[in-house]
Amino acid sequence: MNAGLNDVIHAPNRLRICAFLSSVSTAEFSVVRDMLGVADSVTSKHLKVLEEAGYISLHKPTGKGRVKTWATLTPAGARAYQAHVAALRELIASPEADRLRPS
Template sequence: MTPALNEVIHAPNRLRICAFLSTVEQAEFGVIRDMLEVADSVASKQLKVLEEAGYVTLSKPTGRGRVKTWVALTAHGKAAYQEHVAALKALIEG
């Protein structure tokens, strides 16, 4: 079976988010926003799309001080990202 491009992941910012999250256990929202060099609202919108697809989880652990949002790639998201990368490689290799 040929791997398929994933329209949810394929958007540039979402692809960058998935690529970044595939290398770490989790990342703080501000780190992702800064990596993308976008406003909070843009990063939030992209993460919401990924969350609705079941590709990332967002958590806000309670504790002292300012509550930060943490983002992690789910197993489903990791598999979808890997398939998308395989589809891109197949496309490039012809």
């Protein structure tokens, strides 16, 4: 991977999760799943990878009815996501990227 790019965040679904969570305070599991358009198991796997990296926190408030899982981007996750986006922008703007673009 190129310098500055984050291997954990770079996977397309995890990048989309971070982008989505950076725009909201918290999101329920089914909203994240529907935004991705993937199965529960795929969503769960990506959320777990991000949680293990410390980039998101998952919580299940107890109360009446069905327990739902909520995801929140952590401060470390927000910093990692912003750094990854900056690295992508730098990569896109690089002279090497200009040479690779079709004429």
